[in-house]
Amino acid sequence: MRAAGDVFEQRARAELERAGLTCLAHNYSTRYGELDLVMRDGDTIVFVEVRYRKSASHGDAATSVTTSKQAKLILAAQHWLAAHPQYARHACRFDVISYDGPVNAIRYKWLRGAFEAS
Template identity: 80%
Template sequence: MRAAGDVFEQRARAELERAGLACLAANYTTRHGELDLVMREKQTIVFVEVRYRKSATHGDAAASVTPTKQAKLILAAQQWLAAHPQHAKLVCRFDVVSYDGPVGAISQQWLRGAFEAA
């Protein structure tokens, strides 16, 4: 599944760059987990979780970003910001880019501000 994940992360990055965001990091790993993409949109740092689900049997791809996963992403984002203090004063946002469906019939959704750090 990692190979499929890589394909969708590259696809999401390309789509977000076309929308005007700049990539600051990809697959940034911390002890709390991985940040798929760290992007910048003007004066906002955007932490992007990319999800793919072939089938909606257990909910769609966006629904797989559970509160537990959100908490891990927030901790990973805090570590990224600590390691990159030049960005620490900027506004931050958590987006989810989800892909659902079988190959050939995939729908994509970009959820800006999908969740917030408490």
């Protein structure tokens, strides 16, 4: 499944770069989990979770970013910001890029500001 995840992360990165964002990091690992992509959108730092679901039998890809997953992503983002203090004062947001369906009929969705750190 890691190989499929890599393919969709690369695809998401390309989509975001076409939209004008700049990649600052990818697959950034912390003890809290991994940040798939860290992008810069103007002066905003964007932490991007990329999800793929071939089947919606357990919900779509975007809804798989549960409250507990969000909490881990927030902690990982805080870790990234602490390690990169030059970005610590920038506005931040959490986006989810989801891919749903079989590869030959994939649906792409970019949820800007999908959730917030409280």
